[in-house]
Amino acid sequence: MGHTYYQNYGHVTYHVNSVPLRTDDVPRVHAYMRAILDRLGVRYTVVGGIEDHVHILGDFPVNKALSDIVRELKISTTMWLKQHHAGYTRFGWQGGFGYRSIGAERYLGVKSYIQHQRKHHAHMTYEDEIREMRVCPISFSDS
Secondary structure: OOOOOOOOEEEEEEEEOOOOOOHHHHHHHHHHHHHHHHHOOOEEEEEEEEOOEEEEEEEOOOOOOHHHHHHHHHHHHHHHHHHHOOOOOOOOEOOOOEEEEOOHHHHHHHHHHHHOHHHHOOOOOHHHHHHHHHHOOOOOOOO
């Protein structure tokens, strides 16, 4: 029987459509997301962001639709927040998401970018970031 090898790095981002996350809850939500992504077969995941949005970098499996992975991630985190954390009864994510494929040579730069979201968003809003991503190629540095 043959084996399948793939390397399908991608950068997914989407925002909160309602009440933002509380700052103290952001690391817990990201850890929960990483566990779900692991269960769904997404390798090498990096989850970051701030209170109003999330960024995910991963090696996405080729035998599952990306939209199904993101849908499962959104549903699971929303249910978990509503059931286990007070104040999130109206919580929800945006209906869609953004995606960019990432070559292996850019993985470390994108990883660094995601890990430094708080610093990045001290100077740029999420809305401005998305506008910039739509208009011009993303340039990530390794610093």
